[in-house]
Amino acid sequence: MNRGTYFAGVGAAGLLAAAVAVLSPHDDPPAPTSAAPAAARPQIVMADGDDRLPSTSATDWVTYADHVVVASAASERRLPLGPTEAARGEGLIGRTVDMRVEKVLWSRKGAPEAAPKRWTYNAAGFALTGGDQKAAAPMALHGRPRMEAGHRYILAIAWEPARCSPGDRPEHARWMGLGEGSELPYDGGVIGQGEMEGRVRTAAQARALAAAGTGEQGLEEEMIGQNASALTARLKAAPATQKQAPSAQARPPACD
Template structure:
């Protein structure tokens, strides 16, 4: 759903650097009476995609594996001393992603498909000094990855980085970009959690009307249909993008 861009796989620092705006969550119900409690706010962020992720060709060219996952548990990260002192900033969040099924794998992938991994998810925006009152944060056009929901994710392996003068970063699984993470509750593509709210496949079709991509094409279908689509799609030559940093090999 092309309603924004994102630093795919970025941690708290990357999301904090993105522009944010406080918005009410999407609501398909009629407007509530004035005396009804206001819905909880969600802070929405923008960013940049790491790799192309819109089409089936993008997925089979840049992904190593496409998997069905469940968000099994989450951990809210501690507030940094700097953010606690100024009373605002971002509270990070990680999610334990459990792989239920591997739908597709690229021949020659550098690592076998994971059984699980820790996902750096959108966390919470601290604005009034009280961490317990921090607002949930989501990224335009992407699931928030909430516990109990199921998703289809196209991932690639990011090797360890050991740049001189910087703290070493271990290798990790990362998404491609906005189009590489898809709701999949009830084994139906497009149905489930998106941007912190729950939607049906019918609602998803309305939200993406006029948009064209793999995610939009597959709404309402199941993982088997997506796997068949990927297996029938040839990859193209990978391109190098200026925004991609080149890792330095670790000893």
């Protein structure tokens, strides 16, 4: 599998602050016969990032998530290009997505905040390399949905309180995912079906890719082709465990 730019930190939040180092074409899944020709599909720049929290198993979800929700990507907004990037004609263009919660599937007892009805998701944006912002290539993280308007997802989310670090801008309190395994396509009420890495795939394609993969097989792969009710039952049966410290770099102190 080709690998692109690597970003430490948590998903899109790291993408928005980092500079593009290496670009790679998207590794397409097997395409259905009705799919558009490869030449007609836009190139997607792929990136890698560290998981913020464990997210592979059902135990990970019930240990680290505050809520598991079905949410739709209602709309998106392209953020303004920074002055430095504009002067260079290259860099990252940020993007936010308005996520609307359709159903709460599971909540952790003692969660610090009630499940949101909607929130702004800091998503992977676009890679600008030739100066023309309209021609900037879409970006996505390996193994994660890009979160595109018109698609549905199942997300395990946790409330991240505001953080302050001397000399840096404060990080506002917000809802965040756990990691690669905590964001599942859910178009048509089928887990694994829908948008992943900026491409639309069927549950059968997702299952074939999971079977051919060499990585860790977890909850995401186990639930392909099933529905939200099956996932909820799986979470209710899973035991929570002792939380571990985040694997990414140490968090800055909380704001006063």
